[in-house]
Amino acid sequence: MNWWEKGWYRQHSFTLLFWPLSLLYRLVAVIRRFGYQRGWFVSFSVEKPVVIVGNISVGGTGKTPFTLWLCKFLAEQGFTPGIVSRGYGARITAPVRVTSLHLAADVGDEPLLLASKSHCPVVVCPDRVAAAQYLLETTDCDIVISDDGLQHYRLQRDLELVLIDGQRGLGNQQLLPAGPLREPVSRLQSVDAVIVNSGDFESAQYKMLLKPVKPLALDGQSQWPEQAQAVTLVAAIGNPQRFVDTVKNFGIEVKASVFFRDHFAFDEQSLANIEGPVLMTEKDAVKCRAFAKPNWYYLPVEADLSDEFKFWLQHQLRQWRED
Known part of the structure; x- marks a missing residue:
């Protein structure tokens, strides 16, 4: 954790010097989401259900092991999942299907890990709409998991799952750059499920543990x-x-x-x-x-989700099948 992040999570007052910039960031974030909700900005749907795995804070919250667990769970329920991701750090302008021949520098470290362990097709592109369309056009995928896609509103979604770090929580609960948040805390009220990783969080309905092997x-x-x-x-x-x-x-x-x-x-x-x-x-x-x-x-670590979350997710999946 660098000195800037220590300020976010240990309540150092110097980060609040950037509170005016956080107000501007908040304004942009709120207007952007409201604009997509009201149709001011164009969003796109795809043919199959889209599940968002994301967070409202920067930094690790356990999204990768959760996504691996989710792929396995969906397959056990009879679905054929596929994953789309941004490909952080890679120079990508068009959708790329991740293979074992790629390096992390080509497609990003997390997509490479997801592709090698999930046994599901993984497509990377900064434009997740293009990634999802390519995924569905080139594979037999019938459900799309958007890794770290909560703020990518161009891609319409059917389910939003948010991970919270149970050790660090949301820090000083300020938006960037004064704090670690990408969106206001109130955003948690509109998602479908909040899952806390290895700890407790007041707004979380479900718990996840990471178990090493x-x-x-x-x-x-x-x-x-x-x-x-x-x-x-x-x-x-x-x-x-x-x-x-x-x-x-x-x-x-x-x-x-x-x-x-x-x-x-x-x-x-x-x-x-x-x-x-x-x-x-x-x-x-x-x-x-x-x-x-x-x-x-x-x-290696494996995610372990509570039975309550599994029952809840099974209910969501049954609704999709009935529709």
């Missing part, structure tokens, strides 16, 4: 040592402290931590002086496999 080697060959070893943590995610807590709770000793900004583009030089064994997140691992050393590992 045995670390795996980036080179695909080395085995996690049976004898306990202290590791150096490496992470470039929105909330690295959650990763630290997860590792320690899993019983792994941490000797050092090296954090980079979210979505950092790793290369061999950036990790050259880090002492192993190294343990990183799965999202970071997809960017480091090409130059990984034998003692570099990643810690």
Whole structure:
């Protein structure tokens, strides 16, 4: 967490110096959403249901493991899901279907991870309408999951699911740049479900836990040592402290931590002086496999949703089938 984010989440008063800019940001955000609601701005629907997985704050809230869980759940219910994503950090101007031949720099780290683990088609494009149309035209997908698509109002949606970080909450509840919010807190009242990740949040109806499993080697060959070893943590995610807590709770000793900004583009030089064994997140691992050393590992996590949420979601899916 950099010094700016510390101000957001630890209530440092210096961030409020930017409160006038936050008022302007709020005005733009409210007008933009209202404009799409009233038809001032054009939005587009696609032939199949669209499920939004998003948040109202910047930084990690657990959207990627939740999306993986959602893909598996939808498949168990008889659907054929597909995913659209922006492809953060990649230079993309037209829809691209993510394959195992892509690098994270080509399509973004999260889409690459989603494509490799979900076994669902993943299409990236800054224009999610174009991405969704391409997905439906080129695959047998019958339900679209829009990853981090809450604020992309050009794409009409049937369900909005919002993730909240249970450890950090919404910080000082100010909009950018004085706080971490992309939209006002009141936006949570209009979404279909608020899910809190690993903690509590007053406005959340449902809970999610992230459960780690045995670390795996980036080179695909080395085995996690049976004898306990202290590791150096490496992470470039929105909330690295959650990763630290997860590792320690899993019983792994941490000797050092090296954090980079979210979505950092790793290369061999950036990790050259880090002492192993190294343990990183799965999202970071997809960017480091090409130059990984034998003692570099990643810690997979799996989302576990409450039964209440599963029952609620099944009810939504039944309604779509009946329509």
